[in-house]
Amino acid sequence: MKITFLGTGGGRIVTVNQERCTGGIYLQGERRVHIDPGPGAALLLRKEGKSPLNTDAILVSHCHPDHYSDAEVLLEGMYLKKREPSGLLLASKSVLEGVEDVGPAISKYHQRRVKRVVVAEPGRAVQLSPFTFIPFKTYHNDPSSVGFIIDTPSGRISYVSDTSLNPGLLSQQKKIDLLILSVTRPLEARIKYHLSTEDAAFLVEKIKPALAIMTHFGKKAINSDPDLQAGWVHRKTKIKTVAAKDGMVVEMSKGGVEVVREGWSEV
Ligand SMILES: [Zn+2]
Numbered sequence: 542m543k544i545t546f547l548g549t550g551g552g553r554i555v556t557v558n559q560e561r562c563t564g565g566i567y568l569q570g571e572r573r574v575h576i577d578p579g580p581g582a583a584l585l586l587r588k589e590g591k592s593p594l595n596t597d598a599i600l601v602s603h604c605h606p607d608h609y610s611d612a613e614v615l616l617e618g619m620y621l622k623k624r625e626p627s628g629l630l631l632a633s634k635s636v637l638e639g640v641e642d643v644g645p646a647i648s649k650y651h652q653r654r655v656k657r658v659v660v661a662e663p664g665r666a667v668q669l670s671p672f673t674f675i676p677f678k679t680y681h682n683d684p685s686s687v688g689f690i691i692d693t694p695s696g697r698i699s700y701v702s703d704t705s706l707n708p709g710l711l712s713q714q715k716k717i718d719l720l721i722l723s724v725t726r727p728l729e730a731r732i733k734y735h736l737s738t739e740d741a742a743f744l745v746e747k748i749k750p751a752l753a754i755m756t757h758f759g760k761k762a763i764n765s766d767p768d769l770q771a772g773w774v775h776r777k778t779k780i781k782t783v784a785a786k787d788g789m790v791v792e793m794s795k796g797g798v799e800v801v802r803e804g805w806s807e808v
Pocket residue numbers: 551552605607608703757
């Protein structure tokens with residue numbers, strides 16, 4: 542299975558100025574799954590030679606535009622293949638129904654374009670054979686935010702979306718092969734509702750994945766050199782940790798997980 546980073550930027554400033562892309566993460570194995578398609582996702586899929594018509598599922602972790610903004614366009618793509626509602630949309634309650642003053646982000650019209658629309662409830666597994674998605678609670682300023690464990694025949698991924706560090710994050714994290722962390726802030730610059738490099742090290746040390754990837758870099762994280770930040774985590778935890786670059790591709794199989802393309806600049 543291939544995991545392509547269609548963006549590694551996050552937070553307000555980087556999303557607005559597109560210093561890093563924000564197209565989400567695309568899994569291509571027995572199923573094709575697009576996670577958190579933010580601004581530019583459709584364009585970046587095209588850059589990769591992939592068609593939104595082939596997407597089987599879209600996962601949206603919470604109702605901030607760096608995570609959902611291209612979702613409706615991509616749902617149109619899933620519909621277009623057979624010109625009938627198809628595929629799975631698994632998203633936080635805020636994205637689908639709205640929670641307090643957040644959302645909804647995907648119109649009722651576009652939700653009807655999908656065969657299965659499922660509100661992501663922490664701990665409630667959703668099957669898309671042979672994949673299983675297990676949402677888990679994250680601690681962000683959208684109260685219905687989730688992360689996703691993704692079980693596949695090639696291995697187990699945990700995608701930790703925007704969140705404060707909280708022991709509750711650890712409850713579902715068993716036997717993770719690939720841990721993807723949204724590390725908006727660098728060392729000594731922690732803010733509420735987001736992970737910093739120190740928080741990333743805590744999670745990597747506890748979860749012990751085969752490989753940890755840091756992504757979703759905010760302005761300060763970019764200015765502090767994500768490679769250095771990931772190096773700090775790697776040295777502290779002794780667990781391989783890398784900073785994602787736009788266009789990075791990771792291959793996962795029963796034999797292990799490895800970076801097979803550093804990013805677009807090297808193509
Ligand atoms: Zn974000």
